[in-house]
Amino acid sequence: MSTDIPNEMKTLVVTSPGDGKGVSSATIEVQTVPTPTPRSGEVLVKVHAAPVNPSDYGAWFKSKESDYPLRIGKEGSGVVVATGGGLTTYRCPVGTHVGFVFQDTKQGSYSEFVTVNALTGVFPMPNNVPIEDCCSFFVNPYTAVAILDTAQGTAAAEGKQYKSIVHTAAASQLGQMIVKLAPSKNIEVINVVRREEQKELLEGLGAKHVVVTSGDEIKWKAELKSKISELNCACAFDAVSGKSTGDLFSLLPSKGSLFLYGGLAGDASNINPMDLIYRKKQLKGWLLSDWLTGNGSISMVGKLLAAGKVVNEGLKDGGWSSSQFQDTTLEKVQEDVIKLLEGSATSRKLRVRFVADAVVAAAAETSSVVADAVVAADVDAVVAADADASVDAVVAGDASADAVVAAD
Numbered sequence: 001m002s003t004d005i006p007n008e009m010k011t012l013v014v015t016s017p018g019d020g021k022g023v024s025s026a027t028i029e030v031q032t033v034p035t036p037t038p039r040s041g042e043v044l045v046k047v048h049a050a051p052v053n054p055s056d057y058g059a060w061f062k063s064k065e066s067d068y069p070l071r072i073g074k075e076g077s078g079v080v081v082a083t084g085g086g087l088t089t090y091r092c093p094v095g096t097h098v099g100f101v102f103q104d105t106k107q108g109s110y111s112e113f114v115t116v117n118a119l120t121g122v123f124p125m126p127n128n129v130p131i132e133d134c135c136s137f138f139v140n141p142y143t144a145v146a147i148l149d150t151a152q153g154t155a156a157a158e159g160k161q162y163k164s165i166v167h168t169a170a171a172s173q174l175g176q177m178i179v180k181l182a183p184s185k186n187i188e189v190i191n192v193v194r195r196e197e198q199k200e201l202l203e204g205l206g207a208k209h210v211v212v213t214s215g216d217e218i219k220w221k222a223e224l225k226s227k228i229s230e231l232n233c234a235c236a237f238d239a240v241s242g243k244s245t246g247d248l249f250s251l252l253p254s255k256g257s258l259f260l261y262g263g264l265a266g267d268a269s270n271i272n273p274m275d276l277i278y279r280k281k282q283l284k285g286w287l288l289s290d291w292l293t294g295n296g297s298i299s300m301v302g303k304l305l306a307a308g309k310v311v312n313e314g315l316k317d318g319g320w321s322s323s324q325f326q327d328t329t330l331e332k333v334q335e336d337v338i339k340l341l342e343g344s345a346t347s348r349k350l351r352v353r354f355v356a357d358a359v360v361a362a363a364a365e366t367s368s369v370v371a372d373a374v375v376a377a378d379v380d381a382v383v384a385a386d387a388d389a390s391v392d393a394v395v396a397g398d399a400s401a402d403a404v405v406a407a408d
């Protein structure tokens, strides 16, 4: 490897989950470890930024005892600084701006360097977006695409095609993405939020239907029921869980479907069994990796390529898949997550930064030519690579997709 690459690097490790009830009692350490060396088919990425998603900090204290010590962070972005050789690494040569997703928990994105499978873990990023702003390119944007597709596509296969959905925690980064993307899919979204200012935020992004749950319970439930009826809505996606799930379930019409995909308020409660037994409503868990892998490996490659194109187009500032970040460091991330959870998380996705702005600006100048060429050639490169090998490799990444989104 180049002499510019140090032998050792810093990484964040959870050594103990604490009492298992929250982030504050987990023990998290910045450790100095050997910089990984890319093997054939892998690239070494100098990490510029990595987001802290609810599924990330959920894993810090909810993982199995045997998972600790736990390397943390599941997605991020940076620049390829070395490759281990092999056919697939030609799609992301040294200098390429990439987003990456982890396939296991042997490494975490809260690290100065990571090695990633060049075919299944690395996604070339557009050169007109600062690379640190691309760090949330996967978990939330692909989920936004997948949720809207589930409403239209998967459900359609079950004989239902939904033209409207209810979405909770709708001012989340993901919720804001759904608000911006849904019109292009002709889906109406009834956004449910818990604060009045979140309603203003979403309306500013173009949301037509927003219900706030902080006021009188009878009133907001009547408002939500009326919107569900007005839009003939029979499908909901709930990230809140807790009491929200049962409340929402009871407001859906008979035979309606509720997809539970997050646990922001803890265990789901309050389900009226009669809604399941007599009104034939359906309550299902929903996970991005299930959507990706649901129809087999060929379909998954197609979904990744199609979603990737739409996502990359929206990553620029204000674009549909862009995020609003609050920067932190390896040393401060635990303290900043605790503060975030005590306050408001809306529009403040914590992002661990590794490379200062001045260095990023200088590097962008030299790497933009490489990035241009790679983005243009990427789809061709994936298709051209040995088809069997690529499908196998993507299938082998199934477990990774679970790891990316499972721990809520």
Ligand SMILES: NC(=O)c1ccc[n+]([C@@H]2O[C@H](COP(=O)([O-])OP(=O)(O)OC[C@H]3O[C@@H](n4cnc5c(N)ncnc54)[C@H](OP(=O)(O)O)[C@@H]3O)[C@@H](O)[C@H]2O)c1
Residues within 6 Å of the ligand: 053, 054, 055, 139, 140, 143, 169, 170, 171, 172, 173, 174, 175, 193, 194, 195, 239, 240, 261, 262, 263, 264, 265, 286, 287, 288, 289, 343, 344, 345, 346, 347, 348, 349, 405, 408
């Ligand atoms: N299943 C999957 O495959 C999958 C994939 C991606 C994301 N997700 C889930 O999607 C959700 C959103 O993720 P994100 O990264 O977009 O989140 P985020 O940007 O961190 O935002 C979280 C939002 O949820 C709100 N919130 C938090 N606790 C709440 C509660 N108890 N009741 C109502 N609202 C609450 C926050 O509002 P305040 O400002 O009021 O705190 C904030 O607007 C998370 O649950 C995440 O795990 C699931």
